[in-house]
Every structure is written in C-alpha cells, then in structure tokens.
Amino acid sequence: MANEVYYSGLTSSARVSAVLSQLIATKLADTASLVGHPSILQITAQPGSTAVQVPVISWGADAMAAVAENASVSNTGLTTAAATITLARQALRRQISDLAQATAQGVPLDVTLENIANDMVAAYNKRATTMLTALSSGFSSSVGSTGVDLSVTNFYAAIFQLQLTANSGPFVAVLHNQQINDLMSSLRSESGPGQYLAATQEMLMAKGPGFKGNLFGVDVFGSNTVATANAGADYLGMMFAPNAIGMAVASVSPIVGATTVQPASPVTVEFERDASNGSTIVVGSVLAGVAEIDDAKGVGILSDF
Amino acid sequence: MAATFGSAGQGNYSGQAASKPAAMKELVKLEPIAPWWYIHHPARWTYRDGEWLPWLSELRADPGVANVDRSGAMDMAEVVKRRQGWTLIPWDAEAGGYCIAYEGVAGMVHLSKWQRPKLVAGQTRIESDEVGYWEFCRRLVSDGYIQLPDPDFLEVQIDRQAKKVDEWREKAPSSPYHRDALAVEEALLEGMKNAKERLYNPAAAAAAEDALSVEAPVVAPKPRRGGRA
Numbered sequence: 136m137a138n139e140v141y142y143s144g145l146t147s148s149a150r151v152s153a154v155l156s157q158l159i160a161t162k163l164a165d166t167a168s169l170v171g172h173p174s175i176l177q178i179t180a181q182p183g184s185t186a187v188q189v190p191v192i193s194w195g196a197d198a199m200a201a202v203a204e205n206a207s208v209s210n211t212g213l214t215t216a217a218a219t220i221t222l223a224r225q226a227l228r229r230q231i232s233d234l235a236q237a238t239a240q241g242v243p244l245d246v247t248l249e250n251i252a253n254d255m256v257a258a259y260n261k262r263a264t265t266m267l268t269a270l271s272s273g274f275s276s277s278v279g280s281t282g283v284d285l286s287v288t289n290f291y292a293a294i295f296q297l298q299l300t301a302n303s304g305p306f307v308a309v310l311h312n313q314q315i316n317d318l319m320s321s322l323r324s325e326s327g328p329g330q331y332l333a334a335t336q337e338m339l340m341a342k343g344p345g346f347k348g349n350l351f352g353v354d355v356f357g358s359n360t361v362a363t364a365n366a367g368a369d370y371l372g373m374m375f376a377p378n379a380i381g382m383a384v385a386s387v388s389p390i391v392g393a394t395t396v397q398p399a400s401p402v403t404v405e406f407e408r409d410a411s412n413g414s415t416i417v418v419g420s421v422l423a424g425v426a427e428i429d430d431a432k433g434v435g436i437l438s439d440f
Numbered sequence: 441m442a443a444t445f446g447s448a449g450q451g452n453y454s455g456q457a458a459s460k461p462a463a464m465k466e467l468v469k470l471e472p473i474a475p476w477w478y479i480h481h482p483a484r485w486t487y488r489d490g491e492w493l494p495w496l497s498e499l500r501a502d503p504g505v506a507n508v509d510r511s512g513a514m515d516m517a518e519v520v521k522r523r524q525g526w527t528l529i530p531w532d533a534e535a536g537g538y539c540i541a542y543e544g545v546a547g548m549v550h551l552s553k554w555q556r557p558k559l560v561a562g563q564t565r566i567e568s569d570e571v572g573y574w575e576f577c578r579r580l581v582s583d584g585y586i587q588l589p590d591p592d593f594l595e596v597q598i599d600r601q602a603k604k605v606d607e608w609r610e611k612a613p614s615s616p617y618h619r620d621a622l623a624v625e626e627a628l629l630e631g632m633k634n635a636k637e638r639l640y641n642p643a644a645a646a647a648a649e650d651a652l653s654v655e656a657p658v659v660a661p662k663p664r665r666g667g668r669a
Contacts (some may be wrong), residue, residue, distance in 0.1 A: 185509065185510055186516070219507055219516065219520070220507070221503075221504065221507045221508060221509050221510075221516060221517075222504060222510070223503030223504030223508070223509065223510040224503070224504075224510060225503075225504060266502070266504060266505045269500065269502065269505050269506070270505070270506060272497035272498055272499075273497065273506055273521075275481045275483050275484065275524065275525065275526075276483065277483075277484060277495070278600070280486050280487055280488070280597075281486045281488050281495065282488060288604050288607070292600055324615060324617035324618065362498070364495075364496075364497070364498075365495065365496070365570070365573060365574075366552045366554040366555055366568050366569070366570065366572075366573035367551075367552075367554075367555045367566050367568040368568055368570045368573070371497075423504055424504040424505070425504065425505055425506070426505075426506050426507055426520075427506065430524060437486070437495070440568075
C-alpha cells in the first residue's frame with residue numbers, strides 16, 4: 136500500500152502547523168486605576184506654567200473668642216497654604232509594520248493599529264495609578280510596623296489617625312494586593328459588627344478596576360503598583376480623606392496635525408507614518424502631575440512584604 | 441619628526457573575552473525606576489528586633505510626581521519636602537552610594553544597594569539584604585544624618601500597641617487566634633518600651649539590665665513567605 140493521505144504528509148503543503156485561535160486571550164495585567172476617583176482632587180491645568188498651584192485655605196479653623204465690653208477686637212489672619220503640582224509629559228510609543236497589520240485576522244483583541252491606539256488609555260491609567268500610589272511615601276503620619284503583616288488593628292489605626300486630625304470621610308485605602316491578602320487573613324479571626332463588603336460587578340463598574348470592596352466604610356483599592364519600602368522588606372500603602380492628594384492634567388488637544396484624540400480622555404493619541412520602512416508609529420501622551428495637597432489628610436500604611 | 445612604525449607580520453595578536461551581542465544582553469525585567477534619594481521625617485520611626493530605627497522614604501526623580509519637574513529636576517520637590525520637615529539623605533551617606541542603577545528592559549532600574557535583582561526559573565525576583573539595610577539606618581543616626589526622635593513620636597506607637605494588647609486580652613478567652621498570639625504582642629509592647637529607654641538612656645538602661653540580669657523579651661522572627669527569595 137502506498138500514497139495514503141496522512142497528516143504528516145500534508146504539514147508541509149496542505150496543512151499549516153498552527154492556526155492562531157479566533158479567540159484571543161488577554162494576558163493577565165494589573166489594570167487597577169485610581170484615575171478620576173472622586174476623593175482625589177482633579178484639576179485641569181490652565182495655560183501659563185507647568186506648575187499648578189492649589190490654594191489651601193482653612194475656612195472654619197478660627198473660632199471667635201470672648202471679648203470684654205468696650206474692648207477692641209484685633210485682626211486674626213486666615214490660615215492659608217499652597218500646594219503645587221508639577222506637570223510633566225507621560226508618553227508611550229509603539230510601532231507596527233505594514234506586514235504585521237496586513238496579517239491581522241480581524242478578530243477582536245488582535246494586534247492592530249486601532250487596538251494599539253485604544254490601549255493608550257489603559258497605559259495612561261496604569262501610569263497615573265503608579266504616580267498616585269508613589270505618594271504614599273510622602274505622608275508624615277503612618278501606621279504599621281516593618282516585618283509585620285497588615286492586620287485589622289492597623290487598618291483601624293489608620294482610620295483613627297485620620298479621625299484624630301478631624302478628617303471627614305469617605306476614606307479611601309490603596310493597598311498592595313499582598314496587603315489586602317494579609318488584611319483578609321486578619322479579618323478571618325475578627326468577630327463583631329465590622330463587615331467586609333466585597334466588590335460586586337456593579338461596584339466595579341462604578342469605581343473601576345482595582346476596587347476590592349468596602350471595609351468599615353472605607354473604599355479599598357488594590358494595586359501592585361504600590362511601592363515597597365525599607366529596601367523591599369515592606370509594602371507602603373496609604374489611606375486618605377478627600378483632597379489629600381491631587382492630580383492635574385493639562386489638555387493639549389486639539390493639536391494641529393494630530394489625527395486622533397481619544398474622546399473623554401486627556402490622552403492624546405497621534406499617528407506617525409514612516410513610509411521608508413513601511414510602518415506606523417502610534418504615540419499616546421498626556422501632560423499630568425500628582426502631588427500631596429494636605430499632609431494631615433493622609434496616612435501611610437506599612438506592612439510586611 | 442618622522443613616525444616610527446613597528447615591524448609588521450609578527451603575529452602578536454591580542455584577544456579579549458567575547459561579549460554577547462547587544463540583542464542578547466541580559467536586562468533586568470522590571471519596570472523602570474527613576475533615580476531616588478532616601479528622605480526621613482522626624483515622625484517616622486519603626487520598632488524592629490528590640491530597637492527603634494528611622495523609617496526611610498524615597499523621593500524619586502520621577503517627572504510629574506511630587507513636584508519633580510518635566511526634566512527630572514528635584515529643586516522644587518526638595519524644597520517642598522524640607523518645608524514639611526523631611527531630611528534628605530545624600531547618596532554619599534553610604535560608601536559607593538546607596539542608589540544603584542541596573543539596565544532594564546524598558547529603561548534604567550534604580551534599586552537600593554541592599555536590593556539585588558536575580559532571575560529564578562524565568563521570574564525576576566529581588567533579593568533583599570535587610571540586615572545590611574537596617575545597619576545603614578542605624579549608621580544614619582550614629583553619623584548624625586538623622587536626629588533622635590522626639591519621645592512623643594515613639595509614645596504614639598507604644599500607646600497604639602498597648603491598646604492592641606488590651607483588645608486582644610479581652611478577646612483571648614473566646615478566640616484561640618488572639619489567645620495564641622497574645623504573648624507575642626505583649627512581648628512586642630515590652631520590647632518597645634525597653635527599646636525606648638535604651639535609645640535615650642543607653643547607659644542607665646544597660647546598668648539596669650545588668651543589675652536585674654533580665655534579658656529583654658525577644659519576639660520570635662516571623663517565618664518568611666515561601667515564595668520570597
């Protein structure tokens with residue numbers, strides 16, 4: 136017998152060794168985002184400077200005092216301060232060749248020019264979240280100890296610290312996912328009225344990826360962008376009251392020559408054609424800055440790595 | 441002046457060790473980290489293994505973050521931090537500098553001298569020399585870069601631990617978890633108090649300990665997580 140049709144005989148001609156699945160899976164990525172969170176002071180920078188100054192005025196801080204009859208009252212100055220946010224360009228560039236585009240299958244999530252452009256918003260969200268979580272190292276108040284796992288006691292200590300400085304909620308905690316695991320482990324041994332409300336799909340839709348739930352009235356976000364501390368021995372998350380930190384974004388659109396600007400986003404996405412090597416460059420950029428606005432409104436949360 | 445050429449054709453070739461092509465260069469698979477400086481706030485002290493040590497933060501030259509300008513200049517960032525009472529620790533506080541740069545896949549990765557990236561089974565891990573790092577923190581105090589803390593800052597943490605111990609004592613009768621861990625928390629509280637005494641009155645504390653011949657309670661070191669290098 137001869138000339139049977141075997142698969143092995145077809146692999147170099149009538150069969151290909153592999154076909155890309157029509158369903159493309161996305162690789163696991165930490166997409167937690169704090170962009171646009173209402174507890175973060177959002178500022179649209181005005182033209183004029185890369186430094187955005189935020190006046191901080193203590194209305195209601197000065198009480199009246201008793202004055203004797205016929206005595207003059209002296210002036211009391213307003214308590215004011217100013218926080219500054221410095222803008223800088225944040226950008227991501229990708230380049231895709233014509234051949235790579237021509238061989239795209241047309242299925243969702245494939246590597247195409249459009250998907251690369253759309254991914255720029257996610258890239259901005261990740262960068263902005265990284266910038267915001269970096270601010271945890273700047274609060275002078277802190278709770279927790281090096282080498283000790285995060286516990287409910289420390290979580291409460293952070294709430295108490297904010298309440299002690301007369302902050303009003305709602306408070307937001309931004310923790311590394313390891314800290315959240317430790318917190319949940321600690322919760323297992325707790326009893327009493329405290330309750331952890333895990334994030335539901337509706338809450339995720341409303342508060343964005345990274346939202347883990349609500350514990351004792353505090354919105355808890357988890358992100359692996361939370362920085363380490365003490366030479367990698369610990370993680371340093373934070374809890375803050377509204378307007379403890381601020382984010383300024385400068386709008387640069389419309390830009391002459393820019394072909395696409397993502398709607399409802401400060402991200403400018405531009406295409407650049409390099410005909411000589413048959414490729415298209417996609418650049419997403421944003422002018423943004425973050426800074427601490429009021430030190431007394433935030434507290435660092437230190438716990439073991 | 442006439443040039444003098446060596447004689448040709450002697451075959452005295454010199455060689456050197458081969459280096460990998462640029463594409464094969466081993467780069468640290470971590471996201472870029474900008475250069476940074478350690479900073480310290482007078483309120484930030486932490487208790488570790490029987491002593492109070494300064495707890496350092498990092499001020500990164502990351503444009504757009506905490507008043508670092510678009511070019512990475514730190515002038516404004518430093519002024520803001522100093523106004524808030526922070527002390528900036530210069531790189532030369534440690535011989536050879538404490539901020540070390542590694543070439544990463546997407547840019548330079550700046551880690552501390554006591555962190556070392558390594559590749560284990562395809563994963564990038566960071567090995568931490570915690571003993572070396574805390575020794576550095578200790579030296580910052582003895583070398584005068586960081587002043588001793590105001591006792592109030594330590595007292596706040598001791599009070600917090602005391603409250604925790606009180607809570608756990610109440611829970612211990614009905615909770616095996618709290619009952620088992622209570623002794624550790626009590627020892628931690630005692631250790632914090634003793635360490636505070638040693639910090640401000642080292643001679644008196646040593647004499648008292650000698651007289652009593654009582655060792656300060658030592659908290660058993662917590663086992664590291666299995667996955668960590």
